[in-house]
Amino acid sequence: xxxxxxxxxxxxxxxxxxxxxxxxxxxxxxxxxxxxxxxxxxxxxxxxxxxxxxxxxxxxxxxxxxxxxxxxxxxxxxxxxxxxxxxxxxxxxxxxxxxxxxxxxxxxxxxxxxxxxxxxxxxxxxxxxxxxxxxxxxxxxxxxxxxxxxxxxxxxxxxxxxxxxxxxxxxxxx
Amino acid sequence: xxxxxxxxxxxxxxxxxxxxxxxxxxxxxxxxxxxxxxxxxxxxxxxxxxxxxxxxxxxxxxxxxxxxxxxxxxxxxxxxxxxxxxxxxxxxxxxxxxxxxxxxxxxxxxxxxxxxxxxxxxxxxxxxxxxxxxxxxxxxxxxxxxxxxxxxxxxxxxxxxxxxxxxxxxxxxxxxxxxxxxxxxxxxxxxxxxxxxxxxxxxxxxxxxxxxxxxxxxxxxxxxxxxx
Numbered sequence: 201x202x203x204x205x206x207x208x209x210x211x212x213x214x215x216x217x218x219x220x221x222x223x224x225x226x227x228x229x230x231x232x233x234x235x236x237x238x239x240x241x242x243x244x245x246x247x248x249x250x251x252x253x254x255x256x257x258x259x260x261x262x263x264x265x266x267x268x269x270x271x272x273x274x275x276x277x278x279x280x281x282x283x284x285x286x287x288x289x290x291x292x293x294x295x296x297x298x299x300x301x302x303x304x305x306x307x308x309x310x311x312x313x314x315x316x317x318x319x320x321x322x323x324x325x326x327x328x329x330x331x332x333x334x335x336x337x338x339x340x341x342x343x344x345x346x347x348x349x350x351x352x353x354x355x356x357x358x359x360x361x362x363x364x365x366x367x368x369x370x371x372x373x374x
Numbered sequence: 375x376x377x378x379x380x381x382x383x384x385x386x387x388x389x390x391x392x393x394x395x396x397x398x399x400x401x402x403x404x405x406x407x408x409x410x411x412x413x414x415x416x417x418x419x420x421x422x423x424x425x426x427x428x429x430x431x432x433x434x435x436x437x438x439x440x441x442x443x444x445x446x447x448x449x450x451x452x453x454x455x456x457x458x459x460x461x462x463x464x465x466x467x468x469x470x471x472x473x474x475x476x477x478x479x480x481x482x483x484x485x486x487x488x489x490x491x492x493x494x495x496x497x498x499x500x501x502x503x504x505x506x507x508x509x510x511x512x513x514x515x516x517x518x519x520x521x522x523x524x525x526x527x528x529x530x531x532x533x534x535x536x537x538x539x540x541x542x543x544x545x546x547x548x549x550x551x552x553x554x555x556x557x558x559x560x561x562x563x564x565x566x567x568x569x570x571x572x573x574x575x576x577x578x579x580x581x582x583x584x585x586x587x588x589x590x591x592x593x594x595x596x597x598x599x600x601x602x
Binding site: 214215217218221222224225228229231232246247249250251272273288289336338341342343344345346347348349350351354364365366367368369370371372 | 408419421572575578582
């Protein structure tokens with residue numbers, strides 16, 4: 201940093217410092233992701249992998265996702281006020297499992313349908329024509345979650361008439 | 375804001391150098407804010423696909439198009455050949471299981487925790503032997519996780535095996551010519567991989583297998599109903 205001696209003492213030239221600071225601010229502003237809580241729930245440790253994923257194409261625009269966070273114990277976080285737990289099958293003919301699963305399916309389906317109605321309304325506000333947008337579910341499942349619990353969510357999504365599903369992963373290749 | 379008057383009598387105007395200090399203060403505050411809220415989560419990506427539109431009245435176990443493949447029977451050997459989806463015969467199946475497939479059977483082993491568990495075996499069932507139980511016991515297609523020092527090595531071995539299969543399927547050599555890609559009428563290769571896993575397997579391992587399949591060159595990778 202340059203400094204000059206004047207009659208009053210030493211004057212430090214702060215301009216380069218200010219330039220650098222402003223550049224740093226710009227970097228953080230550009231790279232900052234202002235996401236909703238449900239999209240960045242840090243309680244969820246996503247699976248980490250190396251995967252070459254195709255770049256987002258034009259067709260993937262106008263996609264409206266509903267986010268579902270599933271913790272390592274199979275609890276669905278942020279799906280209304282009630283904590284829902286995806287059941288585990290203890291043996292082949294587990295009657296309790298089937299019963300709990302049916303209740304859960306109804307709750308998730310009704311939540312999804314409510315969300316889907318909201319999204320359909322948003323799309324119409326955006327003046328999109330019928331068929332120009334897609335509504336899907338993004339499942340942010342913890343890496344330790346049991347496969348059957350993730351599958352149950354995917355199964356419900358399939359039955360709730362959504363257009364697509366996605367699983368969140370941390371791509372180390374990126 | 376106060377401005378310092380230029381002491382030089384020969385020049386006109388205001389010396390603006392003094393206003394740099396509060397600006398710098400503000401800049402540092404902003405910088406601190408952005409550093410604190412910065413979260414390098416840009417690596418989060420999504421895998422998945424389109425779903426076939428299903429009618430609400432459709433039976434829940436009906437086969438549907440799309441990445442959620444429920445058409446895979448739990449035991450293909452029990453289905454009459456005429457009823458088997460021709461696609462199945464072209465598909466590889468990768469099975470993640472805690473029980474040795476060579477001695478598989480019996481009820482589900484209850485898990486002590488609510489968390490998932492590690493698979494002890496990863497088995498590849500190739501299209502040719504998918505319906506042949508004896509052939510599916512081929513030792514080359516069965517990875518015993520206990521024999522690998524690191525889990526990563528098991529997935530790399532799986533990837534190498536799948537890559538070999540992919541090359542065999544997609545490349546053909548005729549009359550001394552260079553190998554060329556085999557393609558069907560629409561110019562695509564239909565060979566798919568289905569991932570089957572025990573109910574209690576950790577989701578992470580299913581994703582690792584998915585990634586290995588993709589890295590090996592297979593585009594059509596689907597998940598199937600968890601094994602009972």
